[in-house]
Amino acid sequence: MNNMVNVNPQNLQQVLGETSQEKLVLLSFYSAQSPECQSQAAILDKIASEYGEHLLVATLDCDVEQQLAAQLAQQIGLQTLPTLVFLKDSAPVDMLPGAQTEQQVRDVLSKHLPAQHELLLEQAKQALVAQDLNSAFNFAKQAYELDTTNARIKLVLADICIQIHKLDDAQALLDTVGESERDAYYTNIRAKYEQALEATDSPEIKALQLKAEQHPNDLEIKVELATALDTAGRKEEALETLFSILKKDLNFADAKATYLAVIASLPDGDSLAAKYRRKLYSILY
Missing domain, CATH: 3.40.30.10 (Glutaredoxin)
Structure with missing residues (x-):
């Protein structure tokens, strides 16, 4: 040390x-x-x-x-x-x-010394610059838990949530920032959120959803749809789509590897990861 x-x-x-x-x-x-x-x-x-x-x-x-x-x-x-x-x-x-x-x-x-939440926020910023999103999220989340009223912490955490596609969490944080605290940084994060939200419902996803409805037994289309959903940050829908494939054919193409990769992309301790690990175990064992 x-x-x-x-x-x-x-x-x-x-x-x-x-x-x-x-x-x-x-x-x-x-x-x-x-x-x-x-x-x-x-x-x-x-x-x-x-x-x-x-x-x-x-x-x-x-x-x-x-x-x-x-x-x-x-x-x-x-x-x-x-x-x-x-x-x-x-x-x-x-x-x-x-x-x-x-x-x-x-x-x-x-x-x-600076307060503990300030130290954690600084660590979150450094991890964010280094593109270590998992560490950045955990540091910022700890800082927020120590001070839930700090607008700067909310905005840094919202920024990280956008980058790891936790858009509902990002929106909840942005909505609690008071009018008097909505500075240029807030405006920037809000714009990033709106852009990310728009990307979650792209024409590509809509087209793949339509094809999947028309060809419900075509597992390859479902894999493509799950991949597109994951890229857009719709992690739970991606995992649910992949799980529907695995229930039918546990060894279909690279569905299992993709499923595990989506789980691995979630932050440490994320409840969604735990939920879908359990679902996978239920059909493995």
Whole structure:
């Protein structure tokens, strides 16, 4: 993990000086002989993984670096282990002596770092730029669950929903953005939504639907229709069409592979994916 470091005489100036000019440094006075220190170290591991570039967790092992620990302890007035010292711009801004709960640590961090929903939103934006839509969706969804009133989070999540063809979700999010919050970004996302919605009912899909009605036993037409529906973002209709094929012929052409590919294209934890996996298992076993 790149935002955790062990403090020693060689890197002390860089960690407590230079690094604290750029981000919050959480200096942990630690001893392996203390069960409280070990429990708190697990909490810090978890927290460090969430705050990335905004936080550096610096551990001073008082058993290994006894002279350095004694020097710093005297400077800050340390009296017990564990102790956490929060530094910004080379100066202490908070201190937590003794064993702390995870919530107590987070309460102090919240005073000096962006809120958790803001961090998640930033991660969602970065994933979106990288075209990692699955991660972007999960980050934005977590941010929205933490703050359901934030218009910027709603719009980023709506943008992602459009790109992964969850148009109903996108519409629901856009509809809850207040008039006073409908800026240029909102207008852009709304336009993308309207364009995506229009594409869901293309002439190609209408023609294939008509052919499928006229030739109900032609499974090849149904595969073409399912593929077109999937491309247009109509995932559930695509899966239902493919499932109707598999019920008749489990090994027809590439229907099963297409079915599984549609499921795989859905975000992690999507209820639609779980539903159609169960339906497939019902005819496999």
